[in-house]
Amino acid sequence: MIKVAINGYGTIGRRVADAVRAQKDMSVAGIVKRKPDYVAREASRNYRIFSSDKESLKAFSQSSIEAEGTMEELLDDVDIVVDATPEGQGEKNIQVYKTARKKAIFQGGESAALVEASFNAYGNFVDSWGKDYVRVVSCNTTAMARTVSACMEKFGVRKVEATIIRRATDPNDSKKGPINAIEPSLGFPSHHGPDLKTVLKIGEANTVAIKVPTTLMHVHVVNLTLEKSITQDDTLDLFKEYGRIITVSGKEGLISTAQLMDLGKEMGRKRGDLFEIPVWKESIFANNDNLRYIQAVHQESDVVPENVDAIRSMLQEKDKETSIEETDRAMEIRGKN
Ligand SMILES: NC(=O)C1=CN([C@@H]2O[C@H](COP(=O)(O)OP(=O)(O)OC[C@H]3O[C@@H](n4cnc5c(N)ncnc54)[C@H](O)[C@@H]3O)[C@@H](O)[C@H]2O)C=CC1
Numbered sequence: 001m002i003k004v005a006i007n008g009y010g011t012i013g014r015r016v017a018d019a020v021r022a023q024k025d026m027s028v029a030g031i032v033k034r035k036p037d038y039v040a041r042e043a044s045r046n047y048r049i050f051s052s053d054k055e056s057l058k059a060f061s062q063s064s065i066e067a068e069g070t071m072e073e074l075l076d077d078v079d080i081v082v083d084a085t086p087e088g089q090g091e092k093n094i095q096v097y098k099t100a101r102k103k104a105i106f107q108g109g110e111s112a113a114l115v116e117a118s119f120n121a122y123g124n125f126v127d128s129w130g131k132d133y134v135r136v137v138s139c140n141t142t143a144m145a146r147t148v149s150a151c152m153e154k155f156g157v158r159k160v161e162a163t164i165i166r167r168a169t170d171p172n173d174s175k176k177g178p179i180n181a182i183e184p185s186l187g188f189p190s191h192h193g194p195d196l197k198t199v200l201k202i203g204e205a206n207t208v209a210i211k212v213p214t215t216l217m218h219v220h221v222v223n224l225t226l227e228k229s230i231t232q233d234d235t236l237d238l239f240k241e242y243g244r245i246i247t248v249s250g251k252e253g254l255i256s257t258a259q260l261m262d263l264g265k266e267m268g269r270k271r272g273d274l275f276e277i278p279v280w281k282e283s284i285f286a287n288n289d290n291l292r293y294i295q296a297v298h299q300e301s302d303v304v305p306e307n308v309d310a311i312r313s314m315l316q317e318k319d320k321e322t323s324i325e326e327t328d329r330a331m332e333i334r335g336k337n
């Protein structure tokens with residue numbers, strides 16, 4: 001049984017904890033929290049809690065929520081740590097993991113330079129095999145890597161061009177607040193293009209990102225130049241082969257990110273999560289070697305199954321197909337649809 005620590009129990013960390021807990025071959029040895037808040041109280045019903053440092057340990061000792069020790073003490077008892085602390089904190093934490101000689105997975109807010117490999121299960125599962133320090137690429141890059149790598153396998157991809165319409169912040173994040181502006185990423189390409197090339201072997205990846213006042217999901221307008229000719233039916237058949245991609249239809253009422261997030265609730269998902277990348281069927285336009293489509297990204301959850309697969313790759317536990325199949329079954333990701 002693989003023992004996992006979750007350091008940073010926020011939007012991503014709490015979801016990864018639940019995903020790990022659902023697996024048959026791994027368990028959560030403990031989670032690291034800074035504050036004895038409502039999230040810690042709910043977490044304490046399922047997980048052992050550790051504090052991020054001595055100061056927070058004192059805060060816990062003055063609360064009714066028990067913290068068993070500090071993060072360093074938790075590390076003694078685990079095989080791997082998933083670091084889901086805020087962007088840039090992982091860079092500070094890595095030395096602690098190295099001192100404790102523990103493998104660590106970071107998230108997309110950390111730079112590729114911090115780690116030995118960037119990870120996407122469909123795109124490059126084997127590149128993290130046996131590695132000690134890996135990052136799961138961010139939610140936008142994860143989404144693009146999924147549909148682009150699906151196309152690569154059968155049709156070859158010569159060029160990726162994508163416009164990323166980015167949600168301003170997450171629904172529960174009142175710190176950044178709603179924004180009343182449209183904010184383009186200045187400079188070209190946005191970091192997503194180079195990021196995509198850390199997990200896929202592709203020539204050109206030209207991306208622009210535009211932040212808009214919404215919190216629900218990101219949306220991508222994708223334009224691929226392929227090696228081979230493709231049709232709309234080829235594309236629908238192709239995406240059906242990948243459980244973490246779902247094709248959706250405006251004709252069934254799924255006309256916006258609002259209904260897609262409602263779909264996550266209708267599917268009975270905890271927190272209404274949508275781990276899969278929805279591609280609108282009506283947006284698929286195929287013309288010889290040119291393929292265009294529009295996809296959405298539930299930024300709070302699409303990277304979650306990726307973390308589970310990265311654990312198995314780094315610990316050399318299961319091969320790509322087996323890991324993805326086990327992860328999806330445990331998380332009730334419907335698989336080939
Ligand atoms: N929120 C999103 O939409 C996505 C975020 N990511 C990446 O995931 C990482 C985490 O992001 P979120 O979960 O959104 O952040 P978050 O702010 O929701 O959660 C971070 C958690 O870490 C805790 N924390 C802060 N400093 C800490 C420390 N020194 N030690 C332990 N815990 C500490 C915070 O209290 C909070 O609970 C970042 O790298 C981010 O770029 C990746 C994909 C999507």
Ligand SMILES: O=C(OP(=O)(O)O)[C@H](O)COP(=O)(O)O
Nearest residue numbers: 108138139140141166168169299
């Ligand atoms: O959009 C995201 O990252 P990305 O734009 O690097 O793919 C993540 O959702 C994190 O974004 P945030 O840093 O605005 O929370």
